[in-house]
Amino acid sequence: xxxTKLGFLVQRPPYKSENPKLALTHAIASQSVEVxxxxxxxxxxxxxxxxxxxxxxxxxxxxxxKYGLSSTESHIxxxxxxxxxxxxxxxxxxRFGLSENDIIMDAVEFGADMTVKVVPFSEITKMMxxxxxxxxx
Amino acid sequence: MGKFTxxxxxxxxxxxxxxxxxxxxxxxxxxxxxxxxxxxGNATMLSIKGQRAFKDYSALMKPVQELMGxxxxxxxxxxxxxxxxxHKDNTLEGFKRHSMDWYLASAFDADRxxxxxxx
Numbered sequence: 001x002x003x004t005k006l007g008f009l010v011q012r013p014p015y016k017s018e019n020p021k022l023a024l025t026h027a028i029a030s031q032s033v034e035v036x037x038x039x040x041x042x043x044x045x046x047x048x049x050x051x052x053x054x055x056x057x058x059x060x061x062x063x064x065x066k067y068g069l070s071s072t073e074s075h076i077x078x079x080x081x082x083x084x085x086x087x088x089x090x091x092x093x094x095r096f097g098l099s100e101n102d103i104i105m106d107a108v109e110f111g112a113d114m115t116v117k118v119v120p121f122s123e124i125t126k127m128m129x130x131x132x133x134x135x136x137x
Numbered sequence: 138m139g140k141f142t143x144x145x146x147x148x149x150x151x152x153x154x155x156x157x158x159x160x161x162x163x164x165x166x167x168x169x170x171x172x173x174x175x176x177x178g179n180a181t182m183l184s185i186k187g188q189r190a191f192k193d194y195s196a197l198m199k200p201v202q203e204l205m206g207x208x209x210x211x212x213x214x215x216x217x218x219x220x221x222x223x224h225k226d227n228t229l230e231g232f233k234r235h236s237m238d239w240y241l242a243s244a245f246d247a248d249r250x251x252x253x254x255x256x
Contacts, residue, residue: 002245004244004245004246006241006244006250012255017255017256018146018178018179018255018256019146019178019255019256022146022177022178022255025237026177026237026240026241028237029236029237029238029240029241030238030241032236032238033238033241033242033245035238035242036238036239036242036245037242037245041245043241043242043244043245045241132250133244133247133249133250134250134252135144135250135252136252137146137252137255
């Protein structure tokens with residue numbers, strides 16, 4: 001029985017590239033990875049939004065309404081529903097003049113118990129040191 | 138010898154990230170390492186049959202086929218490929234197609250995970 005911890009660091013802004021959405025879909029795939037592994041083995045995924053990447057967390061995204069596409073917001077909420085650890089860098093949020101009021105903090109309507117954690121960068125650094133592999137998006 | 142899991146998300150044409158990732162895979166295999174190569178997003182373009190080599194564009198079909206002959210495992214994200222119209226019947230022989238959990242499963246026992254590029 002072993003666990004491999006992966007850290008997904010999202011640095012790019014939303015809707016300018018596929019990267020943030022790919023980060024979330026790959027992190028969500030940690031929930032079905034067991035089909036490839038031995039019993040008891042696990043892959044965990046922590047997600048951290050830093051730099052321009054914090055803009056992915058703005059709430060009330062309208063991509064379904066305007067483009068008929070699922071939003072990055074809905075992927076973040078799905079991550080919470082699946083109990084993934086989602087962190088947002090406090091300093092980078094403040095740099096954009098944003099606060100917890102402006103971003104997705106929970107997914108109650110999805111039935112999720114997990115909430116987004118707005119944390120200082122030092123805590124994200126701690127996560128980066130703690131994981132086995134880091135993936136930058 | 139170790140195991141590398143290399144993920145690349147950049148398109149075949151447009152940046153040199155995919156070229157670099159293929160060269161890195163070749164160097165690792167040459168040294169006797171095992172390489173799992175995952176292409177997702179626009180990088181799934183690498184899986185299409187019938188790529189024609191021009192001097193002005195990256196041409197990776199031949200080196201990838203040679204590397205597969207030397208033991209490279211290469212897999213494309215099935216959803217990313219299908220979304221782009223790259224279907225199974227148009228996929229290079231030997232190129233696998235799986236969902237994203239394949240990449241994470243490969244990372245599970247990898248000595249190094251190298252996640253390269255993006256658009």
